[in-house]
Amino acid sequence: MIDGVWLWVTLVLMSMTTVGTRGSFILLGEKGRLPPALQRTLRYAPAAALSALVVPDLLIDGGEVTLFNPKLLAGLVVIAVALRWRNPWLPFLLGMAVLLLMRKGLGW
Amino acid sequence: MESAFRRGAREGLRDFLPVSVGLLPWAVVTGIAMRSIGLSEIEALGMNLLVYAGTAQLGSLPLIAAGAPLWLIMLTALALNLRFIIFSAAIAPIFHGQPFARRLASSYLLVDGVFAVGAEKLLKADDPQWRWGYYIVPSVFNWCVWQSCTALGIFGAEFVPRDWSLEFMVTIALMVMMLPMVRNRPMLIAALAGGLGAVLLRGLPLRLGVVAGIVIGIAAGFAAERWLLRGEAA
Numbered sequence: 001m002i003d004g005v006w007l008w009v010t011l012v013l014m015s016m017t018t019v020g021t022r023g024s025f026i027l028l029g030e031k032g033r034l035p036p037a038l039q040r041t042l043r044y045a046p047a048a049a050l051s052a053l054v055v056p057d058l059l060i061d062g063g064e065v066t067l068f069n070p071k072l073l074a075g076l077v078v079i080a081v082a083l084r085w086r087n088p089w090l091p092f093l094l095g096m097a098v099l100l101l102m103r104k105g106l107g108w
Numbered sequence: 109m110e111s112a113f114r115r116g117a118r119e120g121l122r123d124f125l126p127v128s129v130g131l132l133p134w135a136v137v138t139g140i141a142m143r144s145i146g147l148s149e150i151e152a153l154g155m156n157l158l159v160y161a162g163t164a165q166l167g168s169l170p171l172i173a174a175g176a177p178l179w180l181i182m183l184t185a186l187a188l189n190l191r192f193i194i195f196s197a198a199i200a201p202i203f204h205g206q207p208f209a210r211r212l213a214s215s216y217l218l219v220d221g222v223f224a225v226g227a228e229k230l231l232k233a234d235d236p237q238w239r240w241g242y243y244i245v246p247s248v249f250n251w252c253v254w255q256s257c258t259a260l261g262i263f264g265a266e267f268v269p270r271d272w273s274l275e276f277m278v279t280i281a282l283m284v285m286m287l288p289m290v291r292n293r294p295m296l297i298a299a300l301a302g303g304l305g306a307v308l309l310r311g312l313p314l315r316l317g318v319v320a321g322i323v324i325g326i327a328a329g330f331a332a333e334r335w336l337l338r339g340e341a342a
Contacts, residue, residue, distance in 0.1 A: 001145070001146055001172070001173055001174075002175055006178075007147070007172070008151075008154070009178070010181055011159060012158060013178065013182055014155075014158070014159045014164060014165075014168060014181065014182065014185045015158035015159050015160070017185045017186045017189050018159055018161045018164060018192070019216055020189075021186070021189040021191075021193050021196065022215045022218040023196065023212065023215030023216075024193050024196045025193070025196040025199075025200040026196050026199065026200050026203055026211050026214055026215045029200070029203070029211075034197040039194055041330050042191070042194060043191070043194065043329075044295065044298040044325060044326045044330060045190040045191070045322065045326055046163070046188060046191050047289045047290055047295050047298050047325065047329070048187070048299060048301070048321065048322045048323075048325020048329065049167065049184060049302065049318075049322045049325070050167070050188070050282050050283075050285060050289070050302075051286060051300070051302040051303035051306070051321070051325060052303060052321030052325060053170065053279075053282055053306070053318060054283050054286065054303065055303025055304065055307055056303070056310055057170070057279045059307050060307065065307060071276065071279070074276065074280075075279065075283060078283050078284065079283065079287065082283070083287065088129075088130045088134075088284075089133050091280055091283075091284050092133060092280055095276070095280045096272070096274075096276065096277065096280070099276055100272060103273060
């Protein structure tokens, strides 16, 4: 866990990535243009980054890769619910319910 | 007669209001998630004010919790924020002639929702006053909704029992964000390659597997796009 002064340093640096990316062309004005090839490539960054964070958390339980674990099952429920219904609260409610049911109810 | 600024503001708010409803669970969850990894109330509020980017905030939490090195957190936040460069490039013409202070405020406030709803209208409009109202008022409104609902999560988190695995809400949030992105095949391939790459390379030191996964995902998406285009051309 990062804490104390280093946490604040981290937060300030992170804020620079936000304002830096958001402001890139707005602050530059008419001086800059993004090459189309780079623009197309950059489109893949968010999906790749989100997945690189999510998939390990779903597949690794207790340090081991396993297809049978409560988080993966809860994750599949989240995907099904999010694809089926538009209610923004449901994936959180049902995903957490499945995870808690298996961890607390079944002691998995 | 009503000023162009106010007409823009009203139309912007009307267009943006439905989107802001979808924002509420994100904000509350982000607030709870920041507390669940051990940030204090002040630290969580600070993160929210400074970073003000839900995806980057949620994405960096597991890394902050694991004590990952600074540059890795920065790279991951940057990857999650890269889409803003595209938004920024697309929307930049509407700020033609605006002073630097307004451009800076607009940069800090630029979010997916306002861009998605308003970019087309903004780029078609001729009146700078109307554009300024249409952009800045929904953006400030979004900021207020986000900050207040996140605070709700931050201060409400302590009423949730400790052993409820609340950190899993981060994973749920990231997943729900990802789903609408992977509707086309190259995107799906980028996501699958990124995720599996991160799993296979999880043994790398300093949690480098995450960055490696991102690079693999981008490369795979780009390759898939090329390959599919060639298939269509043949």
